[in-house]
Amino acid sequence: MLKIIVCIKQVPETDKVRLDPETHTLIREGVQAIINPFDLYALEAGLRLKEAQGGQVTLLTMGPPQAEAALREALGYGADEARLLSDRAFAGADTWATALTLAQAVRKLGGADLIFTGKQAIDGDTAQVGPMLATILGIPYVAWARKLTWAGDGVLEVERLLDHGYDALRVRLPAVVSVVKEINEPRVPSFKAKMQAKKAVIPTWTLADLELDPHEVGLAGSFTQVVRVFPPPARGESEIWRGDPQELAARLWARLKELGRR
Amino acid sequence: MDYLLTEEQQMLQDLARRIAYEKIKPARARLDEAEEFPWEILKDLAQADLAGTIIPEQYGGLGMGAFENVLLLEALSEGCVGVAVSFAASFLGAYPIMLYGSEEQKQTYLPGIAQGNTLAAFALTEAQAGSDASAIATTAAKDGDAYVLNGTKQWITNAGVADVNVIIALTDKAKGPRGASAFIVHKDDPGVSFGKKERKMGIRASVTREIILEEVRIPKDRLIGREGQGFIITMKTLDLARPGAGAMAIGLAQSALDEAASFAKERHQFGQPIFAIQAVQHMLADMAVRVEASRALVYAVARYIDTDPKDFSKEAAMSKVFATDMAMQVAIDAVQVMGGHGYMRDYPVEKMMRDAKILQIFEGTNQIMRNIIGLALSKEYTKKK
Numbered sequence: 001m002l003k004i005i006v007c008i009k010q011v012p013e014t015d016k017v018r019l020d021p022e023t024h025t026l027i028r029e030g031v032q033a034i035i036n037p038f039d040l041y042a043l044e045a046g047l048r049l050k051e052a053q054g055g056q057v058t059l060l061t062m063g064p065p066q067a068e069a070a071l072r073e074a075l076g077y078g079a080d081e082a083r084l085l086s087d088r089a090f091a092g093a094d095t096w097a098t099a100l101t102l103a104q105a106v107r108k109l110g111g112a113d114l115i116f117t118g119k120q121a122i123d124g125d126t127a128q129v130g131p132m133l134a135t136i137l138g139i140p141y142v143a144w145a146r147k148l149t150w151a152g153d154g155v156l157e158v159e160r161l162l163d164h165g166y167d168a169l170r171v172r173l174p175a176v177v178s179v180v181k182e183i184n185e186p187r188v189p190s191f192k193a194k195m196q197a198k199k200a201v202i203p204t205w206t207l208a209d210l211e212l213d214p215h216e217v218g219l220a221g222s223f224t225q226v227v228r229v230f231p232p233p234a235r236g237e238s239e240i241w242r243g244d245p246q247e248l249a250a251r252l253w254a255r256l257k258e259l260g261r262r
Numbered sequence: 263m264d265y266l267l268t269e270e271q272q273m274l275q276d277l278a279r280r281i282a283y284e285k286i287k288p289a290r291a292r293l294d295e296a297e298e299f300p301w302e303i304l305k306d307l308a309q310a311d312l313a314g315t316i317i318p319e320q321y322g323g324l325g326m327g328a329f330e331n332v333l334l335l336e337a338l339s340e341g342c343v344g345v346a347v348s349f350a351a352s353f354l355g356a357y358p359i360m361l362y363g364s365e366e367q368k369q370t371y372l373p374g375i376a377q378g379n380t381l382a383a384f385a386l387t388e389a390q391a392g393s394d395a396s397a398i399a400t401t402a403a404k405d406g407d408a409y410v411l412n413g414t415k416q417w418i419t420n421a422g423v424a425d426v427n428v429i430i431a432l433t434d435k436a437k438g439p440r441g442a443s444a445f446i447v448h449k450d451d452p453g454v455s456f457g458k459k460e461r462k463m464g465i466r467a468s469v470t471r472e473i474i475l476e477e478v479r480i481p482k483d484r485l486i487g488r489e490g491q492g493f494i495i496t497m498k499t500l501d502l503a504r505p506g507a508g509a510m511a512i513g514l515a516q517s518a519l520d521e522a523a524s525f526a527k528e529r530h531q532f533g534q535p536i537f538a539i540q541a542v543q544h545m546l547a548d549m550a551v552r553v554e555a556s557r558a559l560v561y562a563v564a565r566y567i568d569t570d571p572k573d574f575s576k577e578a579a580m581s582k583v584f585a586t587d588m589a590m591q592v593a594i595d596a597v598q599v600m601g602g603h604g605y606m607r608d609y610p611v612e613k614m615m616r617d618a619k620i621l622q623i624f625e626g627t628n629q630i631m632r633n634i635i636g637l638a639l640s641k642e643y644t645k646k647k
Contacts, residue, residue, distance in 0.1 A: 107454060190312040191332055194273055 002055030005112040006046045006079065007102060007133070008039040010063050010070035011123040019229055035070045038118025040077075041179045044186040045148060046116045047078055053150055056080045058109060062090055064102050068202055074190035078109035083109070087206040092219030095124075099132030101217050104210045107138060114156070115176040119144055127178070134176035142171050146182040164240060263554060265561055267333070277310055278337035283515075293344065293467035294613050297459070298465050299423055300345045302406055307338075307349055308378020317360070318355055321372035328502065329569040332509040332560055339513025343617040344467030346510050351419040351468070353506070355382025357499040358428045358444050362487035367446065371426055383416035383424035386496055393630050395430075396439040396495065400475065402431035409433075409445060409485065411478040413476025414457075419624075421471035422456040425449050429475070430496055433489045442492030443457050446484040449493070453478035457552045464616030497575065498623055504578040505567065508560040509583035512553060515589040518596035518614045519549045525600050525609075534597075545599055549592045556585040576638035583631035588622035593618040 012031040020027050048059045057083035059074050061067050061262035070080040085105050093101065106112055109134060115134075121128035127143075134141030146166060154173045159166045161180045171177075215221060243247055267275065285306050294301055307313055316331050317323025324330075331353070338346040356375045359367050374380030391397040400413025411431055421427070427447045430559050434441030447454060457472030487495060526537035536542045563581040567574050593615040597604035604611045622628045 188285070188306045188310045189277060190309060191274060191277055192313075194277070195270070198269075 002049065002053050002114065003110070003112045004046045004050055004055050004057045005060055005106060005109065005115045006039070006043045006057060006074075006075055007060050007115065007117045007129070008043065008070060009036045009061060009118075009121045009123075010034070010067040011036045011121055020220050021194045031053065033066065035074055036118055036121045036123075038120060038122070038179070038181065039074075040118075040186040041181050041183055042116035043077055043079065044184045045115055045145070045179050046114070046175075046243065047187070048184065049114065049148065049150070055113075058083065058112075060105055060109075061085065062093070062098055062105075064091075065204070068204075071190075071202050072200065075200055076194035077187060078190060078193045079126075082200070082202045084114060084202055084204045085210070086204050087208075087217075089207040089214050089220075090218045092222065094215060094222035094224045095126050096126035096132055096223055097217050097221035099129045100221060101137055101210065101212065102129070102133050103136040104212055105205060106133075108205065108210060112172065113173045115155070115174070117176065117178045119178045119180050130176055130178045135177070137174075140171050140175040142175060142177045145177050145179045148183070149179070163238065263557075269276075271330060271333060273339055274312075274315070274324075274326070275333045275387065278312060278334045279340065281306055281310060281312075282338050286338065286345050290342035290345065291607075291610070291613070293342065295466075295607075296465040297461075300342075300348055301471050302380070304349060304378060305474065306476055313349075313378030313460050314376030316370050317356060317376035321368055321376055321605050323372070323376035325621070327564075328505055329561065329564040332413075332564040335506045335509040336516075336560075339510040340517045341513075342467060343510050343514050343614075343621070344465035345633030346513070347419060347465050347620075348468040348501075349474045350506055350510070351384070352380075352382045352424070354384040354503050355420070355426055355428050357502050358384070358486050358495045359446070360493060361498055361502075362444070362495050364483070366483065369621060371446070375426070376430065380426055381420055381424040381521060382426040382428070383420035383473075384428045384499060385418045385421070386430045387416050387418070388414065393627055395493070398430060398432060398442065400429065400431040401435065402429075402433050402443060402445055404416050404433070404482070405479070407482050408479050409482055410435075411445065411447065411475045411480065413475050415473040415475075416457075417460065417470050418473050419468055419470055421469065421473045422449070422459075423469050426563070427454075427473060428486065429473070430492045431475075433492075437490065439493045440490050442496075443489045444486040444492045444495045445480060446486060447473075447478060449482060451480060455601065464613065465620050469567040499558060501578045502567070502576050503625050504582035504631075505560055505564045507621055508563070508581040511585035511589035511621050512557045512560060514614055514618055514621070515549070515556070515585075515592040517551055517552045518589075518611055518618075519546070520595040521609070521611050521614075522546060522549070522599040522604075529600075529603075533600055541609075542599055545595050549595055552588045552592055556588045560585050576635050579626070579631040579634040582625065583628045583635070586618075587628060589621055590615075591617045 005032045012025050013034050045071050050057050057079040059079045061071055064086040065086055068084050071084055074081055085101055090101055117130040131141045136170045140160050144161045145158045146161040149157040155170050157170050159168050161182055289526050294548045300356055314323030315326050315334050319325035335346055335350055359371050375382055386395055388398050400563055402409045402411045429447045432441050433443040434500055453476045455474045460470040471647045527535050528538045563577045566577055596611040599614050600611055603609050
């Protein structure tokens with residue numbers, strides 16, 4: 001039986017987000033909170049794998065108490081259970097502190113065969129928590145999955161969506177996989193699951209429950225802080241090089257040095 | 263207006279609306295143009311457990327009543343009545359089994375319908391038997407442990423896609439309407455075939471075909487209820503379905519009003535949005551009044567039905583006739599408000615106008631509805647003397 005964890009994040013509804021010009025943070029007041037849309041594809045991937053191979057889907061999120069609503073909504077799609085990681089000490093966490101907290105929750109759940117995330121959250125857009133989570137847990141990370149095939153024997157075949165096509169790889173579980181929206185069409189919630197979700201008991205795990213040091217989490221455990229928020233510059237031209245890996249590596253190194261001198 | 267829905271009813275309505283706006287609305291123009299059956303959307307509705315809305319819980323459904331059915335069909339019809347009809351036709355096929363079926367029939371058919379794996383259909387109409395349902399000519403002859411059915415049913419919604427078809431046929435020609443009985447016929451029973459797909463004015467996402475029965479031999483336990491109960495079963499089924507037709511009318515009309523009012527805010531003529539022109543604004547006001555009055559009536563009738571009254575033919579007919587006549591008028595007015603734009607297929611209101619027309623015709627024409635209401639009134643006033 002596969003143990004599947006799906007990490008979700010509650011985010012403000014995209015088209016209504018504004019930035020505070022002073023603090024460079026998101027103005028969340030009066031904006032409806034939704035499940036990060038990419039996470040719904042991650043949830044669908046988890047549910048489909050469960051339906052095909054048997055298993056259990058556990059939802060995980062870190063956030064303020066109201067993030068419980070996102071878990072309850074996600075249970076309405078058919079996930080089996082959920083955990084909310086919430087504590088004042090977690091507030092202000094950057095991606096590392098978030099990943100560290102999630103990793104501890106994964107351990108407390110007894111580990112997992114597969115951890116799904118969306119490719120990124122639409123509020124911060126960092127795409128960092130997934131890879132950091134895998135790093136902390138010491139398991140492989142596969143980004144941008146657009147297709148999953150169960151190869152049996154604890155091996156998953158993954159097609160990763162890239163800018164110029166895709167690559168295919170095999171990964172031995174356990175692993176963290178982030179998904180892109182091309183992977184599936186999320187189902188509609190089910191009435192019966194929504195009714196159950198309404199009554200579901202969602203345990204909240206605090207700093208104490210996770211047995212973490214307060215200095216490791218939240219603002220205290222964060223290496224980064226937001227200085228300024230601005231739209232990224234448009235991407236430049238891209239080139240495709242083909243050839244022998246050694247030769248390509250040398251060429252790339254030379255180019256990077258050249259760019260670094262500018 | 264707030265109709266004081268319970269939390270459960272609100273949840274059902276939200277879920278149905280979500281499917282209407284996220285799944286049905288983006289697909290409706292394509293389904294209409296291509297006259298394509300909405301398989302994908304029916305799958306979504308099944309996934310959402312909504313295929314079982316009216317099916318009792320012990321058969322895998324949600325066990326909800328007439329009012330919830332109305333909320334559901336109204337919400338889906340805000341997206342597309344063609345899709346809503348394809349979905350609701352399955353309930354029409356399920357009612358006879360729910361109301362009069364044996365325990366074994368219920369266990370055989372209802373769970374599949376509730377899960378959305380099985381589609382159902384109800385077949386009464388024939389070439390010479392429309393409003394005059396007593397003129398049906400399809401026969402079912404008892405032959406040992408079997409019945410042998412012969413005849414042709416016309417304009418049957420979901421014919422050919424439904425696995426389970428409830429067929430009304432005469433077991434005793436001499437008795438007229440009292441000689442009719444209801445049978446369950448499977449799509450793949452030997453001798454069953456289907457006519458060509460009818461080319462309709464509206465609700466083109468739904469399938470309408472003939473069901474042709476040639477020496478169709480079915481086991482005798484496919485009879486629903488008893489011989490001779492066919493017309494009672496039909497009347498009870500249609501009584502339950504009629505507020506549903508009214509609900510589709512409200513959904514369609516609300517959607518037409520939404521389109522027309524939004525358009526009127528954007529469209530400028532004579533240096534102002536046409537919404538500000540009184541001639542237009544009064545039309546929109548009338549549309550809004552009619553929609554709300556119909557909603558209030560349909561909801562009230564559905565809630566009345568859920569109190570389990572002995573006879574509600576009159577009320578059911580009232581909800582159908584009032585709301586569907588309203589929807590036709592509102593759809594016509596929506597096209598008028600939008601003018602040339604409304605007449606173009608790039609905008610959804612011309613489709614709504616085509617779809618609205620069938621609501622006045624099927625599940626008993628609106629003239630037959632008035633007969634039913636008139637008959638009930640006549641009885642009431644005779645008693646009062």
